[in-house]
Amino acid sequence: MSSRAFTGLLRTPERQNQSGTRPCGSPKAAWLLFLFLASILFPSYAQAESYADSLVEKAISLELHKSREWQVLLHYKPDMLGSSRSLVDDPGFFNSPEGKYDSEKELRETIRAFFRTDSENDAHPQCRFIARYAWLKDELSIDASKLPAVDCKGYRELYDHVRPRRAVLIFPVSHMNSPASMFGHTLLRIDSDKESNMYSFAVNYSAITDETNGLFFAAKGLLGFYQGYFGLLPYYEKIKEYSHLENRDIWEYPLGFTKEEVERMLLHLWELKEVYTYYYFFDENCSYNLLLVLEAARPGVDLSGMMPPWVIPMDTVRAIKETGNNTGAAVYRPAKASRIRHIEGLLGNDLRRLAQDAAYGLRDPDEIGKNGDIPKDDRARILDLASEYLQYRYAKRMVAKDEYSARYLKVLGVRSTLGQIPEYKITAPKPPEEGHGAARLSLGAGVKAGASFLSLKARPANHALADPDAGYLPGSAITFLEGEARYNFTEEKLSLERFTFVDIVSAAPRDEFFKPVSWRVSADVQREEFARRDHRTVLRVVGGPGLSYSAPHDSLIYGFVEPEAKLGSGLDDGYALGAGVRAGAVANIKDWWKAQFEVRAATFGAGDSHDIISAELNQTFSIERDRAVMLNIKREKFEGFYSTEVMGYWNFYF
């Protein structure tokens, strides 16, 4: 409306009023005049008001706030008291101040917000809450011409950039030696029509933190100390992070989403842009939040509802498989380290040494390239190994940039003269979803020092060194909250044998190329038999560094040095401080047969002074994916008390 037209309209009623056709005192006339004035002064406003009202009414009469779509768009979940609340914590995500707890109010205010005139374009609620707008527009057949016109430029540009067509669930496996990522991670990838997915976009939910200590991160994460945000970044950045820096293999599971569903996902992600949710390590974590995004894209499927109270990334993969949302075979993307190990395996010891020399700058790559004694393909492999290893060392900051760049190009220059060789075919391990379930229930019976007992063990997560390896990272084990109760027939007594808060083993094998330090840590309450039929309950914290090596027949040997502390009223002075050594081997004798042999010696000086020496053999026989039989034999000398314990368990994983 031009200003002239506006002033013109303003004058007309004045003149009418002055002309005195109607007395001013009549309330009816004044009311009519007001309506008249209002309708010419704010025509769109009045109409908009009534249009907004009618839309709100329609939405409420259709009970849209109870619909699945509205519930998933706003992340509403039933809480423990039977009412519902949104899991999103950022007030900016809601249009109503009570939106977090009241889906109806939020619906009303959202519709009204679409009519607002105090913001425009990207900042306008039509753009800001673009997924809600798109859905309500369809449901209510909203006539957009009656709403303020906005241009959602930000979203439009994002859309043109991403060109969403397909979605893929990405699962980087657990990170050896990092407790915060011991369960792996999940993210999404949105693919365009391009064949290559390096330029696809990765959707990642993570806690914002500058905490570099993995243990503190995990601890704070348990308590919801962090705010979690969704982020969108090029997939190659994530490949670099996982595959090159952290050496984690990546599994990619194509989701059978239609173009429309993937677009809906992008709309929803736009709403979650810069919106925080308190991050909880166990339940409201990356995996859980991704499920909510998948539900927003495909509201018909309930993924988060099938989750246990704790969600580990692997459960996400299982959930999309079980609900038929994964279509097509998983793609295995080996980490740098897996590639290096593969090429290592193709070369003998001497040739491997040459590659290492070239990577360390001890040997001219040219000399290797021209060495006629070595078959040409092997020369190419040596140089491939050298360049991979150089990249690995550079990523780990074990070599300076200048030195790296010069040497890297030199190696590649020579490599380029050797032509193409058959592609490296890195055999994929069993995919993670084919591994055993993380929760375990064990029923068993045994005999110790002549006393027989029944045993019941249970844990929610995740994998012990003696569990079948398929689908898990060999040598890496983490147990949370495992309890064991025993009924002893000789003592006629039921007791808590052990409660493990946490037990982590990271036995990362070393070789000429990789030199990781292994470590283990565990905290538990244990009922220890310190003399025949004499027990005391102690709280134990034990852990320390170690070294591990791969050995033939798919086995791993390891050794650890472990300071140990015990607390308990049964101990002299109530505590014991000591140290021990532990050494052993784990071997996968057959696909279905795993054996672990371990010896341990510990001595306690301060507080309660005592010595323990033990040797044990644990064998696991896999019956099927989620069933295994375990047979354990342990011989122990606890000060002067010698005992032999034999146990058999039937393990159920789920």
Add this chain to the structure above:
Amino acid sequence: MDSLAQDIASGSGESLSTLAELLAVPVENRAGFYSRLQSGFNEIYTSSAVQSADVIEGIYRVASNS
């Protein structure tokens, strides 16, 4: 960048096929494209101080020399 150099030197790899797609090299010409780049490696990566722009230019130059 480093992955692309590695792929060019070995004549295969994901970065290289991504590059071919970005440059709209028809599928049937890709094998030739890869081996041309491989033999032209030292012309593309002239020194360790080479910049991305130089690399792209080098790739164009080498690829069009058929």
